[in-house]
Amino acid sequence: MSDSSEIQASWQPADELREAASRLRKQVARVQLIEDEAKRHQEDDHRQGYFIGISGCILADQGTEEATSSLSLDGEPLFDITPIANLPDIGSLARALVPSSKRIFTQLDHLSRTIRHELYISKRIAETPQSALNLAYRVISLLRLKSTCLINAVSFSNTPWGQVAAHTDDVFIQPLEDPRKSLWGSDSAITSMDLEWVFERIVRDFDLYEQPSYRLAYDSAADAPFLKDARTAVARIWSGIESLFDVQNELSFRLSMYAAVLISDNTDERVKTQARFKRLYALRSKAVHGAKMEDAKLAETLEDSWHLLRDLLIACIRSGSSLPPTTALDQALLGRQLIREEGGRFSDADHPQEATIKNGPR
Secondary structure, X not given: OOHHHHHHHHOOHHHHHHHHHHHHHHHHHHHHHHHHHHHHHHHHOOOOEEEEEEEOOOEOOOOOOOOEEOOEEOOEEOEEEEEOOOOOOHHHHHHHEOHHHHOOHHHHHHHHXXXXXXXXXXXXXXXXXXXXXXXXXXXXXXXXXXXXXXOEEEEXXXXXXXXXXXXOOOEOEXXXXXXXXXXXXXXXXXXXXXXXXXXXXXXXXXXXXXXXXXXXXXXXXXXXXXXXXXXXHHHHHHHHHHHOXXXXXXXXXXXXXXXXXXXXXXXXXXXXXXXXXHHHHHHHHHHHXXXXXXXXXXXXXXXXXXXXXXXXXXXXXXXXXXXXXHHHHHHHHOOOOOOOOHHHOOOOOOOHHHHHHHHOOO
């Protein structure tokens, strides 16, 4: 008898059944562990609100499972970002979903594999799902500006992902968008100070967003990093930058001067900002008009232009609940200091050089 015949003869159907039974026991045990862990989370977690699954997030301390929290009220966070652990298996997910979500449980299972963190929005500041979604868009956009971490909102639910396996027929999950890859890499991390910064300025951001020019710039900063084409993204960014200023002629000169006085009160910083603006404006013209550019130079133009728009938007938030009018910018060019409302003032972390200038050497 050949070696292969001996092996075949030694392998009996009972052995196959034992192997299958062993694998099945391990799978059942794994599912049970997920359910047990979900129940433990449920017992310890008393948050009442909505949960937005996000991708692309890096927390400042990835070595812990603690949330990066904002301000709390009566011991409950108003919003926070938490790492996700204990994702449900596909069977637990299908069992937990409400009937309207069961139809897309395979899509939701796929999305869950791309989510590493979730943003919590308390019902104390957003009573309805729509108001929570509106607030989440604003929080995520502001976090991108403050931290430069390019996060995406992927899903919206009434239950934390880590607790889904403890539920039956009562979990609502809505996919928001497929995770988008940014046009440039970012290793920036979100800190608790970033969330506090957002919390303290979000009301002003809502007021500013009512103005079409700010809204165009704001949405440009939110969308441009995730567009598929770099030149299109540059055009989107600069449409946002130009919308912030009412300038009809001498665009490069006047826009660069206005940007300089809006971003900083310090003369040296203004000179640097103007030079930065004019350099990028020239590169922007090449990018959007189809001129030949090396890939590295186009990538540099794209990322640096976004950071300029980011700095301008933060300066707008710092300056008040409405955009500074052209008359105020003109007066600032003649030496009058631009008014900065106290509630939106840069922290030292926002603009360390300016903090040194105002407060003196440390």
